[in-house]
Amino acid sequence: MNQYATPAQAAEARHLLQVYPQLGIEPTGADGVYLQCGDRRVLDLYGGHAVAALGYRHPELLAALDEQAKDLFFQSNAVALDVRARAADALIDFAPDNLERVFFANSGAEANENALRLACRLTGRRRVIAIEHGFHGRTAGAGAVTWGAADSWYGFPAQPFDVDYIARDVADDVADKVTSDTAAVILELVQGVAGAYDLDPAFVRAIADACHATGALLIVDEVQSGVGRCGAPFASHLYDIRPDLLTAAKSLGGGFPCAALLTTATVASELRAGDLGTTFGGGPLACALIETVLRVIRRDGLADRAGKLHEQLRAALPLGPVTGLQGKGLLAGLRCSRRARDVQRELLAADILTGSSADPAVVRLLPPLILESRHIDQLLNALAALPAE
Numbered sequence: 001m002n003q004y005a006t007p008a009q010a011a012e013a014r015h016l017l018q019v020y021p022q023l024g025i026e027p028t029g030a031d032g033v034y035l036q037c038g039d040r041r042v043l044d045l046y047g048g049h050a051v052a053a054l055g056y057r058h059p060e061l062l063a064a065l066d067e068q069a070k071d072l073f074f075q076s077n078a079v080a081l082d083v084r085a086r087a088a089d090a091l092i093d094f095a096p097d098n099l100e101r102v103f104f105a106n107s108g109a110e111a112n113e114n115a116l117r118l119a120c121r122l123t124g125r126r127r128v129i130a131i132e133h134g135f136h137g138r139t140a141g142a143g144a145v146t147w148g149a150a151d152s153w154y155g156f157p158a159q160p161f162d163v164d165y166i167a168r169d170v171a172d173d174v175a176d177k178v179t180s181d182t183a184a185v186i187l188e189l190v191q192g193v194a195g196a197y198d199l200d201p202a203f204v205r206a207i208a209d210a211c212h213a214t215g216a217l218l219i220v221d222e223v224q225s226g227v228g229r230c231g232a233p234f235a236s237h238l239y240d241i242r243p244d245l246l247t248a249a250k251s252l253g254g255g256f257p258c259a260a261l262l263t264t265a266t267v268a269s270e271l272r273a274g275d276l277g278t279t280f281g282g283g284p285l286a287c288a289l290i291e292t293v294l295r296v297i298r299r300d301g302l303a304d305r306a307g308k309l310h311e312q313l314r315a316a317l318p319l320g321p322v323t324g325l326q327g328k329g330l331l332a333g334l335r336c337s338r339r340a341r342d343v344q345r346e347l348l349a350a351d352i353l354t355g356s357s358a359d360p361a362v363v364r365l366l367p368p369l370i371l372e373s374r375h376i377d378q379l380l381n382a383l384a385a386l387p388a389e
Protein backbone atom coordinates (compact mmCIF):
# COMPACT_ATOMS: atom_id res chain seq x y z
CA MET A 1 0.00 0.00 0.00
CA ASN A 2 1.20 3.53 -0.80
CA GLN A 3 2.41 5.09 2.45
CA TYR A 4 2.33 8.63 1.04
CA ALA A 5 -0.68 10.96 1.17
CA THR A 6 0.26 12.90 -1.99
CA PRO A 7 2.38 12.29 -5.12
CA ALA A 8 4.76 15.08 -4.08
CA GLN A 9 5.32 13.38 -0.75
CA ALA A 10 6.37 10.19 -2.55
CA ALA A 11 8.61 12.21 -4.88
CA GLU A 12 10.29 14.04 -1.98
CA ALA A 13 10.93 10.77 -0.21
CA ARG A 14 13.34 9.78 -3.01
CA HIS A 15 16.06 12.12 -1.77
CA LEU A 16 14.89 14.44 1.01
CA LEU A 17 15.51 13.54 4.62
CA GLN A 18 12.18 12.51 6.07
CA VAL A 19 12.31 14.70 9.17
CA TYR A 20 9.02 16.59 8.93
CA PRO A 21 5.58 15.32 9.96
CA GLN A 22 3.31 15.95 6.95
CA LEU A 23 0.01 17.83 6.70
CA GLY A 24 -1.10 15.59 3.82
CA ILE A 25 -2.11 18.22 1.24
CA GLU A 26 -0.49 19.20 -2.04
CA PRO A 27 -1.12 22.85 -2.89
CA THR A 28 -0.70 23.58 -6.58
CA GLY A 29 -1.44 27.27 -6.15
CA ALA A 30 -2.76 29.80 -3.67
CA ASP A 31 -4.61 33.09 -3.65
CA GLY A 32 -5.53 35.35 -0.72
CA VAL A 33 -6.20 33.04 2.24
CA TYR A 34 -6.99 29.95 0.15
CA LEU A 35 -4.78 27.12 -1.02
CA GLN A 36 -5.71 25.33 -4.23
CA CYS A 37 -5.15 21.61 -3.71
CA GLY A 38 -6.21 19.90 -6.94
CA ASP A 39 -9.92 20.71 -7.17
CA ARG A 40 -10.19 21.53 -3.45
CA ARG A 41 -10.05 25.11 -2.17
CA VAL A 42 -8.69 24.98 1.36
CA LEU A 43 -8.97 27.87 3.84
CA ASP A 44 -5.44 28.34 5.17
CA LEU A 45 -5.47 29.01 8.92
CA TYR A 46 -1.89 27.74 9.18
CA GLY A 47 -0.19 30.30 6.93
CA GLY A 48 2.92 28.22 6.24
CA HIS A 49 3.53 28.26 9.99
CA ALA A 50 2.74 31.93 10.69
CA VAL A 51 4.75 33.07 7.67
CA ALA A 52 2.30 34.13 4.94
CA ALA A 53 1.37 37.41 6.65
CA LEU A 54 -0.19 38.93 3.53
CA GLY A 55 -1.54 35.62 2.23
CA TYR A 56 -0.79 34.57 -1.32
CA ARG A 57 -0.39 36.54 -4.57
CA HIS A 58 -0.58 39.84 -2.69
CA PRO A 59 -0.10 42.37 -5.51
CA GLU A 60 2.14 44.73 -3.52
CA LEU A 61 4.38 41.90 -2.31
CA LEU A 62 4.73 40.54 -5.85
CA ALA A 63 5.44 44.01 -7.24
CA ALA A 64 8.08 44.73 -4.58
CA LEU A 65 9.80 41.42 -5.30
CA ASP A 66 9.71 41.97 -9.04
CA GLU A 67 10.99 45.55 -8.90
CA GLN A 68 13.76 44.82 -6.43
CA ALA A 69 14.87 41.72 -8.36
CA LYS A 70 15.21 43.81 -11.51
CA ASP A 71 16.91 46.76 -9.76
CA LEU A 72 19.45 44.89 -7.63
CA PHE A 73 19.11 41.19 -6.86
CA PHE A 74 21.82 40.95 -4.20
CA GLN A 75 24.61 42.80 -2.46
CA SER A 76 26.24 41.91 0.84
CA ASN A 77 26.34 44.00 4.01
CA ALA A 78 29.71 45.37 2.92
CA VAL A 79 27.67 47.61 0.63
CA ALA A 80 25.23 50.09 2.18
CA LEU A 81 21.83 50.03 0.47
CA ASP A 82 18.95 52.47 0.62
CA VAL A 83 16.42 49.61 0.60
CA ARG A 84 18.12 48.09 3.68
CA ALA A 85 18.04 51.46 5.46
CA ARG A 86 14.33 51.83 4.62
CA ALA A 87 13.52 48.34 5.93
CA ALA A 88 15.39 49.10 9.18
CA ASP A 89 13.60 52.46 9.54
CA ALA A 90 10.22 50.78 9.02
CA LEU A 91 10.98 48.05 11.53
CA ILE A 92 12.20 50.46 14.21
CA ASP A 93 9.10 52.55 13.63
CA PHE A 94 6.97 49.44 14.19
CA ALA A 95 8.84 48.18 17.27
CA PRO A 96 8.66 49.09 20.98
CA ASP A 97 9.99 52.62 21.56
CA ASN A 98 13.19 51.65 23.35
CA LEU A 99 14.48 49.57 20.42
CA GLU A 100 16.59 51.68 18.09
CA ARG A 101 18.94 49.37 16.18
CA VAL A 102 18.49 46.36 13.87
CA PHE A 103 20.66 43.48 12.74
CA PHE A 104 19.12 41.52 9.85
CA ALA A 105 19.54 37.74 9.78
CA ASN A 106 17.99 34.81 7.92
CA SER A 107 15.99 32.74 10.38
CA GLY A 108 14.47 32.91 13.83
CA ALA A 109 17.08 30.57 15.25
CA GLU A 110 19.91 32.68 13.87
CA ALA A 111 18.42 35.85 15.34
CA ASN A 112 18.04 34.15 18.74
CA GLU A 113 21.56 32.70 18.53
CA ASN A 114 22.96 36.19 18.10
CA ALA A 115 20.78 37.61 20.89
CA LEU A 116 22.00 34.92 23.31
CA ARG A 117 25.62 35.41 22.30
CA LEU A 118 25.39 39.17 22.80
CA ALA A 119 23.80 38.71 26.22
CA CYS A 120 26.57 36.37 27.41
CA ARG A 121 29.26 38.56 25.94
CA LEU A 122 27.99 41.91 27.17
CA THR A 123 27.20 40.75 30.70
CA GLY A 124 30.23 38.45 31.04
CA ARG A 125 27.82 35.90 32.61
CA ARG A 126 27.18 32.29 31.56
CA ARG A 127 23.68 31.41 32.79
CA VAL A 128 20.53 31.86 30.70
CA ILE A 129 17.02 31.45 32.05
CA ALA A 130 14.26 30.16 29.79
CA ILE A 131 10.61 29.31 30.34
CA GLU A 132 9.21 25.78 30.42
CA HIS A 133 7.53 24.83 27.12
CA GLY A 134 9.29 27.61 25.17
CA PHE A 135 10.67 27.05 21.67
CA HIS A 136 13.51 29.13 20.23
CA GLY A 137 15.01 27.20 17.32
CA ARG A 138 17.43 24.42 16.47
CA THR A 139 20.91 25.93 16.54
CA ALA A 140 23.32 25.32 19.45
CA GLY A 141 22.27 28.29 21.59
CA ALA A 142 18.60 28.49 20.57
CA GLY A 143 18.19 24.73 21.04
CA ALA A 144 19.83 24.94 24.45
CA VAL A 145 16.96 27.15 25.68
CA THR A 146 14.23 25.14 23.97
CA TRP A 147 12.17 23.10 26.41
CA GLY A 148 12.52 19.34 25.86
CA ALA A 149 15.15 19.61 23.10
CA ALA A 150 17.86 17.92 25.16
CA ASP A 151 15.69 14.83 25.54
CA SER A 152 14.64 14.58 21.92
CA TRP A 153 16.69 16.17 19.13
CA TYR A 154 19.41 18.50 20.54
CA GLY A 155 22.38 16.16 20.03
CA PHE A 156 25.30 18.45 20.87
CA PRO A 157 27.55 16.96 23.58
CA ALA A 158 27.39 20.18 25.64
CA GLN A 159 25.41 23.40 25.73
CA PRO A 160 27.23 26.70 25.05
CA PHE A 161 26.05 28.20 28.39
CA ASP A 162 24.28 27.08 31.56
CA VAL A 163 20.50 26.94 31.28
CA ASP A 164 17.80 26.92 33.90
CA TYR A 165 14.04 26.91 33.36
CA ILE A 166 11.26 28.71 35.21
CA ALA A 167 7.83 27.09 35.33
CA ARG A 168 5.24 29.05 33.34
CA ASP A 169 3.43 31.75 35.26
CA VAL A 170 5.03 30.96 38.63
CA ALA A 171 6.03 34.52 39.53
CA ASP A 172 7.27 33.38 42.97
CA ASP A 173 10.13 31.42 41.32
CA VAL A 174 11.46 34.40 39.42
CA ALA A 175 13.54 35.99 42.18
CA ASP A 176 15.31 32.68 42.94
CA LYS A 177 16.20 32.04 39.31
CA VAL A 178 17.00 35.51 37.93
CA THR A 179 20.06 36.63 39.87
CA SER A 180 23.29 38.58 39.45
CA ASP A 181 24.67 35.47 37.63
CA THR A 182 22.03 35.64 34.92
CA ALA A 183 23.12 36.80 31.47
CA ALA A 184 19.63 36.80 30.01
CA VAL A 185 16.07 35.62 30.28
CA ILE A 186 14.63 34.50 26.96
CA LEU A 187 10.89 34.09 26.54
CA GLU A 188 8.01 34.03 24.08
CA LEU A 189 5.18 36.19 25.43
CA VAL A 190 2.77 33.93 23.56
CA GLN A 191 4.38 30.50 23.35
CA GLY A 192 3.69 29.39 19.80
CA VAL A 193 4.80 25.78 19.51
CA ALA A 194 3.38 25.16 23.00
CA GLY A 195 -0.10 25.90 21.58
CA ALA A 196 -0.38 29.71 21.58
CA TYR A 197 -0.13 29.83 25.36
CA ASP A 198 -0.13 33.48 26.46
CA LEU A 199 1.97 34.03 29.56
CA ASP A 200 0.38 35.74 32.56
CA PRO A 201 1.22 39.48 32.41
CA ALA A 202 2.08 39.50 36.15
CA PHE A 203 4.66 36.73 35.56
CA VAL A 204 6.15 38.63 32.62
CA ARG A 205 6.28 41.82 34.71
CA ALA A 206 8.10 39.95 37.51
CA ILE A 207 10.69 38.74 34.99
CA ALA A 208 11.15 42.19 33.44
CA ASP A 209 11.60 43.71 36.91
CA ALA A 210 14.08 41.00 37.95
CA CYS A 211 16.11 41.57 34.78
CA HIS A 212 16.17 45.27 35.49
CA ALA A 213 17.25 44.70 39.11
CA THR A 214 20.01 42.17 38.33
CA GLY A 215 21.41 43.52 35.05
CA ALA A 216 20.26 40.43 33.13
CA LEU A 217 19.17 41.20 29.56
CA LEU A 218 15.57 40.49 28.57
CA ILE A 219 15.34 38.70 25.21
CA VAL A 220 11.81 38.57 23.84
CA ASP A 221 11.45 36.03 21.04
CA GLU A 222 8.74 37.43 18.77
CA VAL A 223 9.60 35.13 15.88
CA GLN A 224 6.05 33.78 15.93
CA SER A 225 4.15 36.42 17.92
CA GLY A 226 5.48 39.54 16.21
CA VAL A 227 4.77 41.61 13.11
CA GLY A 228 1.13 42.38 13.88
CA ARG A 229 0.01 38.84 14.61
CA CYS A 230 -1.04 39.27 18.24
CA GLY A 231 -3.24 42.33 17.80
CA ALA A 232 -0.47 44.93 18.18
CA PRO A 233 2.74 45.55 16.21
CA PHE A 234 4.54 43.25 18.67
CA ALA A 235 3.28 41.26 21.65
CA SER A 236 5.74 43.35 23.69
CA HIS A 237 3.39 46.30 23.12
CA LEU A 238 0.45 44.32 24.52
CA TYR A 239 2.43 43.31 27.61
CA ASP A 240 3.87 46.82 27.92
CA ILE A 241 7.45 45.64 28.34
CA ARG A 242 10.73 46.98 27.02
CA PRO A 243 12.98 44.15 25.84
CA ASP A 244 16.75 44.64 25.61
CA LEU A 245 16.75 42.34 22.60
CA LEU A 246 13.78 41.35 20.44
CA THR A 247 13.85 38.81 17.63
CA ALA A 248 11.46 38.64 14.66
CA ALA A 249 11.20 36.34 11.63
CA LYS A 250 8.39 34.28 10.03
CA SER A 251 5.78 36.91 8.99
CA LEU A 252 8.47 39.58 8.62
CA GLY A 253 9.13 38.89 4.93
CA GLY A 254 5.66 37.52 4.14
CA GLY A 255 7.29 34.27 2.96
CA PHE A 256 10.70 35.51 1.88
CA PRO A 257 13.25 34.06 4.33
CA CYS A 258 14.49 36.74 6.70
CA ALA A 259 14.80 37.64 10.37
CA ALA A 260 15.81 40.55 12.54
CA LEU A 261 17.40 41.18 15.90
CA LEU A 262 16.37 44.52 17.40
CA THR A 263 18.11 46.14 20.32
CA THR A 264 18.61 49.30 22.32
CA ALA A 265 21.06 52.11 21.75
CA THR A 266 22.82 51.00 24.97
CA VAL A 267 23.50 47.48 23.69
CA ALA A 268 24.38 48.83 20.24
CA SER A 269 26.99 51.15 21.73
CA GLU A 270 28.99 48.08 22.86
CA LEU A 271 29.33 46.64 19.35
CA ARG A 272 32.10 47.20 16.83
CA ALA A 273 32.62 46.21 13.18
CA GLY A 274 33.04 42.45 12.95
CA ASP A 275 31.09 41.59 16.11
CA LEU A 276 28.12 40.19 14.18
CA GLY A 277 27.88 38.94 10.62
CA THR A 278 25.94 37.07 7.95
CA THR A 279 26.18 36.75 4.17
CA PHE A 280 22.52 36.77 3.22
CA GLY A 281 20.86 38.63 6.10
CA GLY A 282 19.71 42.10 5.03
CA GLY A 283 19.81 41.21 1.34
CA PRO A 284 17.91 43.64 -0.90
CA LEU A 285 15.07 41.23 -1.80
CA ALA A 286 14.36 40.49 1.87
CA CYS A 287 14.52 44.18 2.74
CA ALA A 288 12.12 45.20 -0.04
CA LEU A 289 9.63 42.64 1.25
CA ILE A 290 10.07 43.61 4.92
CA GLU A 291 9.35 47.21 4.01
CA THR A 292 6.25 46.15 2.06
CA VAL A 293 4.88 43.77 4.71
CA LEU A 294 5.17 46.42 7.44
CA ARG A 295 3.65 49.13 5.25
CA VAL A 296 0.62 47.00 4.35
CA ILE A 297 0.05 45.82 7.93
CA ARG A 298 0.14 49.39 9.18
CA ARG A 299 -1.91 50.94 6.37
CA ASP A 300 -4.62 48.25 6.41
CA GLY A 301 -4.83 48.08 10.21
CA LEU A 302 -4.12 44.33 10.13
CA ALA A 303 -2.78 44.18 13.70
CA ASP A 304 -6.00 45.68 15.08
CA ARG A 305 -8.01 43.36 12.91
CA ALA A 306 -6.12 40.34 14.31
CA GLY A 307 -7.26 41.37 17.78
CA LYS A 308 -10.88 41.76 16.64
CA LEU A 309 -10.94 38.38 14.91
CA HIS A 310 -9.69 36.79 18.15
CA GLU A 311 -12.62 38.36 19.99
CA GLN A 312 -15.06 37.13 17.32
CA LEU A 313 -13.75 33.62 17.91
CA ARG A 314 -13.89 33.95 21.69
CA ALA A 315 -17.50 35.17 21.63
CA ALA A 316 -18.61 32.01 19.79
CA LEU A 317 -17.03 29.51 22.21
CA PRO A 318 -17.56 26.88 23.50
CA LEU A 319 -18.53 25.27 20.20
CA GLY A 320 -18.35 21.67 18.96
CA PRO A 321 -15.16 20.14 20.33
CA VAL A 322 -13.67 23.52 21.32
CA THR A 323 -13.96 24.36 25.00
CA GLY A 324 -11.67 27.37 25.24
CA LEU A 325 -9.37 29.83 23.51
CA GLN A 326 -5.83 30.90 24.40
CA GLY A 327 -3.23 33.10 22.76
CA LYS A 328 -3.58 36.57 21.34
CA GLY A 329 -4.88 37.85 18.02
CA LEU A 330 -4.16 35.47 15.17
CA LEU A 331 -1.79 33.33 17.21
CA ALA A 332 -4.62 31.41 18.79
CA GLY A 333 -4.99 28.02 20.45
CA LEU A 334 -8.32 26.18 20.34
CA ARG A 335 -8.50 23.99 23.44
CA CYS A 336 -10.42 20.84 22.58
CA SER A 337 -12.39 18.32 24.57
CA ARG A 338 -10.81 15.55 22.48
CA ARG A 339 -7.53 14.94 20.64
CA ALA A 340 -6.49 18.07 18.73
CA ARG A 341 -4.99 15.88 16.01
CA ASP A 342 -8.44 14.39 15.30
CA VAL A 343 -10.12 17.81 15.27
CA GLN A 344 -7.39 19.09 12.92
CA ARG A 345 -7.98 16.12 10.57
CA GLU A 346 -11.76 16.64 10.60
CA LEU A 347 -11.33 20.37 9.84
CA LEU A 348 -9.08 19.51 6.93
CA ALA A 349 -11.75 17.15 5.63
CA ALA A 350 -14.00 20.26 5.69
CA ASP A 351 -11.33 22.14 3.67
CA ILE A 352 -9.87 24.12 6.58
CA LEU A 353 -6.15 23.80 7.28
CA THR A 354 -5.04 24.41 10.89
CA GLY A 355 -1.86 23.74 12.85
CA SER A 356 -1.11 21.32 15.63
CA SER A 357 0.98 22.13 18.72
CA ALA A 358 3.04 20.47 21.42
CA ASP A 359 -0.12 20.39 23.55
CA PRO A 360 -2.18 17.36 22.43
CA ALA A 361 -5.43 19.19 23.30
CA VAL A 362 -4.72 22.38 21.31
CA VAL A 363 -5.32 23.13 17.63
CA ARG A 364 -3.28 26.16 16.62
CA LEU A 365 -4.35 28.97 14.29
CA LEU A 366 -1.62 31.06 12.63
CA PRO A 367 -3.35 32.34 9.49
CA PRO A 368 -2.48 35.16 7.13
CA LEU A 369 -3.21 38.54 8.71
CA ILE A 370 -5.44 39.44 5.74
CA LEU A 371 -8.02 37.02 7.17
CA GLU A 372 -11.55 38.43 7.39
CA SER A 373 -14.53 37.97 9.67
CA ARG A 374 -16.27 35.73 7.09
CA HIS A 375 -13.36 33.29 7.28
CA ILE A 376 -13.77 33.04 11.05
CA ASP A 377 -17.48 32.34 10.35
CA GLN A 378 -16.41 29.55 7.99
CA LEU A 379 -14.31 28.03 10.80
CA LEU A 380 -17.10 28.42 13.35
CA ASN A 381 -19.62 26.72 11.05
CA ALA A 382 -17.22 23.82 10.51
CA LEU A 383 -16.58 23.48 14.26
CA ALA A 384 -20.30 23.53 15.02
CA ALA A 385 -20.71 20.49 12.76
CA LEU A 386 -18.06 18.45 14.64
CA PRO A 387 -18.91 16.24 17.61
CA ALA A 388 -18.05 17.64 21.04
CA GLU A 389 -16.92 14.29 22.44
Ligand SMILES: Cc1ncc(COP(=O)(O)O)c(C=O)c1O
Residues within 6 Å of the ligand: 106, 107, 108, 109, 110, 112, 135, 136, 137, 138, 188, 192, 193, 221, 222, 223, 224, 225, 249, 250
Ligand atom coordinates in the same frame (compact mmCIF):
# COMPACT_ATOMS: atom_id res chain seq x y z
C1 LIG B 1 9.12 31.36 18.85
C2 LIG B 1 10.07 30.79 17.84
N1 LIG B 1 11.37 31.11 17.91
C3 LIG B 1 12.25 30.65 16.99
C4 LIG B 1 11.87 29.80 15.99
C5 LIG B 1 12.88 29.31 15.00
O1 LIG B 1 12.72 30.01 13.80
P1 LIG B 1 13.35 29.45 12.45
O2 LIG B 1 12.65 28.18 12.13
O3 LIG B 1 13.10 30.55 11.46
O4 LIG B 1 14.80 29.25 12.72
C6 LIG B 1 10.53 29.42 15.88
C7 LIG B 1 10.08 28.50 14.83
O5 LIG B 1 9.02 27.91 14.87
C8 LIG B 1 9.61 29.93 16.83
O6 LIG B 1 8.31 29.59 16.79
